[in-house]
Structures are given as C-alpha cells and as structure tokens.
Amino acid sequence: MEKYTQFTGIVAPLDRANVDTDLIIPKQFLKSIKRTGFGPNLFDELRYLDEGQPGQDSSQRPLNKEFVLNLPRYKGAQILLARRNFGCGSSREHAPWALTDFGFRTVIAPSFADIFFNNSFKNGLLPIVLSEEIVDQLFNEVAANEGYKLTVDLANQQIVKPDGEKIPFEVDEFRKHCLINGLDDIGLTLQDADAIKIYESKRRQESPWLFDAIK
Amino acid sequence: MAGKTLYDKLWDAHLVKQRDDGTALLYIDRHLLHEVTSPQAFEGLRFAGRKPWRLDANLATPDHNVPTTDRSGPIEDEVSRIQVQTLDDNCDEFGIVEFKMHDLRQGIVHVVGPEQGATLPGMTIVCGDSHTATHGAFGALAHGIGTSEVEHVLATQCLIQKKMKAMLIKVNGKLGAGVTAKDVVLAIIAKIGTAGGTGYAIEFAGDVISSLSMEGRMTICNMAIEAGARAGMVGVDDKTIAYFEGRPYAPKGANWDKAVQYWKTLHSDTDAKFDAVVELNGADIEPQVSWGTSPEMVVAIHETLPDPAAEKDPVKAEGMVRAYQYMGLKPGMKMSDVVPDRVFIGSCTNSRIEDLRAAAAVAKGRKVSSKVKQAMVVPGSGLVKQQAEAEGLHKIFIEAGFEWREPGCSMCLAMNADRLGDGEHCASTSNRNFEGRQGYGGRTHLVSPAMAAAAAVSGHFVDVRSLQEV
Numbered sequence: 001m002e003k004y005t006q007f008t009g010i011v012a013p014l015d016r017a018n019v020d021t022d023l024i025i026p027k028q029f030l031k032s033i034k035r036t037g038f039g040p041n042l043f044d045e046l047r048y049l050d051e052g053q054p055g056q057d058s059s060q061r062p063l064n065k066e067f068v069l070n071l072p073r074y075k076g077a078q079i080l081l082a083r084r085n086f087g088c089g090s091s092r093e094h095a096p097w098a099l100t101d102f103g104f105r106t107v108i109a110p111s112f113a114d115i116f117f118n119n120s121f122k123n124g125l126l127p128i129v130l131s132e133e134i135v136d137q138l139f140n141e142v143a144a145n146e147g148y149k150l151t152v153d154l155a156n157q158q159i160v161k162p163d164g165e166k167i168p169f170e171v172d173e174f175r176k177h178c179l180i181n182g183l184d185d186i187g188l189t190l191q192d193a194d195a196i197k198i199y200e201s202k203r204r205q206e207s208p209w210l211f212d213a214i215k
Numbered sequence: 216m217a218g219k220t221l222y223d224k225l226w227d228a229h230l231v232k233q234r235d236d237g238t239a240l241l242y243i244d245r246h247l248l249h250e251v252t253s254p255q256a257f258e259g260l261r262f263a264g265r266k267p268w269r270l271d272a273n274l275a276t277p278d279h280n281v282p283t284t285d286r287s288g289p290i291e292d293e294v295s296r297i298q299v300q301t302l303d304d305n306c307d308e309f310g311i312v313e314f315k316m317h318d319l320r321q322g323i324v325h326v327v328g329p330e331q332g333a334t335l336p337g338m339t340i341v342c343g344d345s346h347t348a349t350h351g352a353f354g355a356l357a358h359g360i361g362t363s364e365v366e367h368v369l370a371t372q373c374l375i376q377k378k379m380k381a382m383l384i385k386v387n388g389k390l391g392a393g394v395t396a397k398d399v400v401l402a403i404i405a406k407i408g409t410a411g412g413t414g415y416a417i418e419f420a421g422d423v424i425s426s427l428s429m430e431g432r433m434t435i436c437n438m439a440i441e442a443g444a445r446a447g448m449v450g451v452d453d454k455t456i457a458y459f460e461g462r463p464y465a466p467k468g469a470n471w472d473k474a475v476q477y478w479k480t481l482h483s484d485t486d487a488k489f490d491a492v493v494e495l496n497g498a499d500i501e502p503q504v505s506w507g508t509s510p511e512m513v514v515a516i517h518e519t520l521p522d523p524a525a526e527k528d529p530v531k532a533e534g535m536v537r538a539y540q541y542m543g544l545k546p547g548m549k550m551s552d553v554v555p556d557r558v559f560i561g562s563c564t565n566s567r568i569e570d571l572r573a574a575a576a577v578a579k580g581r582k583v584s585s586k587v588k589q590a591m592v593v594p595g596s597g598l599v600k601q602q603a604e605a606e607g608l609h610k611i612f613i614e615a616g617f618e619w620r621e622p623g624c625s626m627c628l629a630m631n632a633d634r635l636g637d638g639e640h641c642a643s644t645s646n647r648n649f650e651g652r653q654g655y656g657g658r659t660h661l662v663s664p665a666m667a668a669a670a671a672v673s674g675h676f677v678d679v680r681s682l683q684e685v
Contacts, residue, residue, distance in 0.1 A: 035362075054294050172238075174375070192373075209465075214273070
C-alpha cells in the first residue's frame with residue numbers, strides 16, 4: 001500500500017444520509033476478479049442516465065448532469081463530504097476500491113458503517129468522522145465557495161480549512177501507523193506467527209473437534 | 216466482578232494476543248468463501264508467495280452468480296462464468312474444499328455452513344459477506360469481512376480486531392399467530408434504525424427468541440447488519456445442540472460429548488453487563504412490510520405510510536422524501552394498495568426449509584394472482600431443495616403458479632439473471648431494499664415468507680393472518 005501523505009484537495013458534497021454500498025458500486029460490477037478499474041462505475045446509478053454494464057465504455061454513456069460528481073466545479077475532487085451512516089450495507093471492498101480508483105483519498109461524514117470504515121483503511125482511503133454541526137458547516141462552505149479545498153493532515157490528525165482554521169479528528173493509533181507507513185497488515189500479523197501457533201496447539205488440545213473436520 | 220456476556224466469552228476464548236496499541240489478534244476457527252469477494256484475496260496470496268495458514272478451516276461454495284434455472288450448460292453471462300470458474304480454480308490450486316455448482320450440497324454460503332455442521336457453537340466464523348452474522352444464531356461470533364481481511368484470514372488464520380460494545384435486544388412475551396422471525400427483526404430495525412447497532416455486537420434474547428427455531432434465530436441474526444451491527448448472536452440452548460446432531464462436519468463420539476459440555480456454557484451470565492439494552496414486547500409485533508429504500512423504513516401491514524413532514528430530523532425527512540420518489544409511493548397510502556409485480560422467496564435470510572414450509576402453507580390450494588408477473592421460490596441449498604421436494608412443497612408451489620428454482624442468492628441482489636425491471640415492485644423475503652439492489656430501478660418490499668406468499672396469491676400486500684384464519 002502507498003504511504004498516506006498530507007494533501008490538499010477539492011471537496012465534493014454528497015448530500016444524502018445512509019449512502020449504501022449498492023449505491024457506491026452496483027452489483028453488476030462486482031463480477032470483476034480485479035481490484036482496479038471500478039472508478040468509472042462509482043455511484044453508477046446516480047452518475048449516468050442509463051443502466052451500466054460491466055465492460056462498457058462509460059465515456060460514451062449519457063451523464064446525469066445534475067449529479068454532483070458531474071459538475072465541473074468538483075472535477076478532480078479528492079475529498080468526499082457525506083452524511084451519516086455512510087457505507088452501510090454489504091462488506092464488498094469494491095466500495096472503497098471504487099472511491100479510490102475515482103480519485104478520492106478521504107471521506108468525511110458524521111458516522112460510517114463498521115465494515116466499510118474498516119475496509120477503507122486497508123485501501124488507503126481515510127474515513128474521517130466529524131460532528132453533525134461541523135459537517136453541516138462544511139456543506140455550507142463548499143456550496144458557497146467554488147473550488148473549495150481542504151488540507152488533510154493525518155500525521156497531526158487535523159483538517160486545515162482555506163482560512164487556516166484547524167479541525168482536529170480522531171483516528172485509531174494502529175490504523176494511522178499503517179496508513180502513514182503504507183504497511184501491509186498480513187506482514188505485521190505474521191511477526192506474531194509463534195503466538196498464533198502456540199494458541200492453535202492449545203486449542204487443538206482443548207477443542208479437537210474444531211480441527212481436521214473439513215478436508 | 217460482573218459476569219461475562221456471551222460476546223465476552225467468545226472474544227476471550229479466541230484472543231491470541233492483546234497488543235499495546237489497543238488492537239487484538241483474534242483467532243478464526245471457520246472461514247467461508249464464495250466467488251465474489253475472494254478472487255482478489257487469492258491473487259494477493261499468489262502475488263506475495265503466501266500459502267493458506269490452515270486449509271481445513273476453510274469451506275467454499277459459489278452462490279451469488281450461479282443461475283437458478285437449468286444448469287446443464289455453462290453459465291450464460293461470461294463475466295459471471297469467469298468469476299465462478301475463478302473460485303473453482305483457486306480452491307483447486309490452494310487445496311480448499313469447495314461445493315461446486317453441480318454438487319448437491321452447493322447453496323448460499325450462510326445456509327450451507329450450519330447445514331453441514333461447518334458452523335458450530337463457540338466458533339469465530341468469518342466470510343467476505345456482511346450476512347455472516349447469520350451464524351451467530353448458534354452461539355458463535357460471526358461477522359462479515361472485506362477482501363483484504365479474507366486474504367488476511369487465509370494467510371494468518373487471524374484478524375486484527377478491536378472489541379466491539381455489547382448490546383442486548385430482548386424480545387419479551389409471545390408472538391401472535393402469523394407473526395414470524397422476519398417480522399421481529401424488521402420491527403427491531405424499525406425501532407433502533409439502520410445505524411442503531413453500529414459499533415456493537417448484538418445479543419438477541421428473551422422468551423420470543425428462545426421460542427424460535429434455529430431457522431428463525433438465523434433470520435434474526437442475519438439482519439443484525441441491517442441494524443448496523445456486524446455481529447448478532449443468540450446463546451446456546453438445547454435446540455442449538457440438537458440442531459447439530461448427525462451433521463456431516465459436527466463432532467462425533469467422545470468429541471461430541473466434550474463439545475456439548477463446552478457449548479452449554481455459551482450464554483451470557485445472569486449478572487453480565489451490556490453497554491446498551493433494548494426491549495420489545497413480542498405481542499406488539501405485527502406482520503411487517505418495508506415501504507422505502509432503507510430497512511428501517513418499515514410499517515406494520517395495517518398502518519398507513521408515514522409523512523416526512525411529521526419527521527423532526529431533517530436528514531431523515533429528506534431520506535424519506537427521496538425514498539417516496541424512488542418507490543413511486545405517497546405518504547398516507549397503505550401497503551395493501553401496492554401490487555407486487557414480482558415475488559421472490561429466497562436469500563440467506565429466508566430460504567431454509569421452515570421458510571419454504573411457511574410460504575407453501577399459504578400457497579396451498581391458491582393461485583398466484585394474474586396481477587403478479589412472476590413469483591419464484593429459490594431454496595437456500597441443494598439439500599434444502601431435496602428436503603422440500605421430499606415433503607412435496609415443490610408441487611404446492613408449482614400448482615399455485617410459482618417457479619421452483621435451483622439454489623443461490625438469486626434476486627436478493629440480482630448478480631445472476633434473476634432481477635426486477637425498472638419501476639417494478641417486489642415482495643421479497645431478502646434483507647435489503649436499497650435502490651437498485653434487486654435490479655436497476657427495482658422497488659423492493661421486505662417481508663416474511665408467509666407474507667410474500669400471501670401477496671403473491673392476493674395480488675397486493677395483505678395481512679397474511681386474514682388468509683390463515685379462513
């Protein structure tokens with residue numbers, strides 16, 4: 001995974017609550033056996049006026065010109081501003097894959113669904129939880145200022161507004177460490193291989209029925 | 216010291232290592248795989264030159280993409296075919312046991328696991344699918360994971376976790392006649408909301424839950440994620456233990472006795488402390504129908520649809536307005552005014568034998584209304600299908616005008632050929648009514664199997680009790 005560095009990016013507002021994973025990336029695109037290429041189908045049912053099919057050239061499809069990501073002022077957005085319970089629904093990691101493939105590096109919302117939240121960190125997408133009040137205020141500022149940008153400074157756990165105001169945010173220490181250093185979870189866990197083996201042999205003795213049944 | 220919750224017990228029994236940074240390494244006993252969320256994980260293993268840590272912890276079956284019609288030829292849709300083929304190839308290459316499409320044991324992964332005894336009480340169970348919570352019905356800690364974690368579990372047999380908070384949802388008293396597990400869980404979600412359980416592991420308890428069959432408890436735990444909770448669970452009792460007797464992968468002989476002894480400890484202590492407690496009265500719950508595009512947008516069948524103008528929370532009110540627009544409905548209407556264009560009985564929520572029996576009891580001697588374009592029954596596994604046919608349920612369905620299909624996820628999420636047309640309403644026993652979930656522009660109404668069958672034969676949503684009393 002690439003290291004997560006400080007960046008300044010355009011903010012796109014998606015003003016609806018409970019944005020679910022089916023909305024983020026509809027199921028027909030889940031048939032891919034790759035991790036990349038989901039960007040053109042991010043929010044497919046909102047972005048286009050027709051029904052998308054896998055393998056289609058999306059640049060030829062009719063756009064929903066009113067959808068926020070199709071508005072010229074939000075072109076190149078790297079920060080998605082959303083409402084509560086973002087990412088509810090399925091465990092599909094295709095949702096963060098689609099967001100990052102499109103170019104997003106962070107999603108700001110008052111709350112996230114657990115599995116989506118967890119999946120995001122594993123894919124270099126930083127979900128930031130801010131209060132409803134601050135999120136409301138950001139929606140207003142984004143609407144009022146074309147080209148509105150925020151700086152996301154993960155190391156110092158703060159968002160810096162154009163006027164220099166700093167908004168602090170919480171992030172789990174371990175997840176922050178992994179993002180900043182671009183660390184692979186599996187490699188880290190395998191450093192504890194001995195502890196896993198010791199646990200496993202104890203468990204095999206105590207609960208032998210949990211082993212060797214399926215083969 | 217306060218006693219332990221069931222979640223505490225399961226957590227403690229699987230803790231490999233508590234790290235200083237607050238995370239923990241948790242051991243995973245069972246890993247279920249299907250074709251949609253696993254290919255990139257296997258690719259990751261190959262790329263890093265890693266092997267699965269423990270082959271016998273894994274069990275795979277294709278379910279999301281498989282056709283539910285005739286399977287004598289190859290899967291027609293090329294992209295679906297490649298995905299299913301990729302699962303077969305990966306399982307063969309790495310040596311993972313898989314029930315392939317033509318295996319009688321193939322089915323929806325959350326139906327297959329318990330049916331085979333691959334799911335057992337006291338286990339930690341994960342799968343790259345959010346409805347893995349289903350398995351918590353057996354006193355297990357079960358939850359969905361993303362593809363990165365599928366790879367992590369394959370490579371290390373562990374997950375990096377932070378302990379969740381514990382919520383107790385108690386459903387007291389007794390259910391009225393004609394009210395089922397599905398109605399209970401929809402009523403729970405309507406009460407606490409789709410984010411009500413976020414950050415929690417939910418334990419379902421109370422007399423109503425105890426009185427449910429294992430199938431009913433699975434239906435409840437299955438939809439814990441629709442209330443925002445990754446894990447749902449129910450403590451072990453005699454029903455739980457009886458369920459596993461003679462299952463292919465369940466322990467035998469002396470191991471069975473030893474296991475049963477342990478399983479009997481898998482319930483919350485009477486003095487256990489929960490971070491949140493919610494109580495419902497079973498007698499208050501009536502047959503439920505979802506009207507909107509979120510599983511919390513639910514009414515009892517006789518209620519009128521709610522008015523967004525009366526909703527105080529502006530974000531919620533806006534969501535309701537959008538839902539009405541998408542669903543083509545209006546506040547003040549009744550669900551009995553709505554005609555389902557299609558009826559779908561199936562999915563990991565409601566495709567087990569008890570579900571099919573309940574639907575068949577309503578369908579028996581009746582006909583699918585001419586207003587309904589299609590009504591289909593999709594059993595959860597090849598073995599459920601076999602059992603249903605042994606009981607003659609398929610004949611009841613076919614005579615009533617339902618289609619009798621092969622097992623799979625089917626129209627729950629429309630990754631195969633089974634889907635709604637633009638603007639069509641569906642009475643569906645599945646778990647999600649999100650926009651587009653069952654097909655582009657499709658309008659889902661979540662109901663119990665009996666309510667779905669009742670809607671099919673009546674040509675509109677109806678209180679199933681009015682048919683049962685005749």
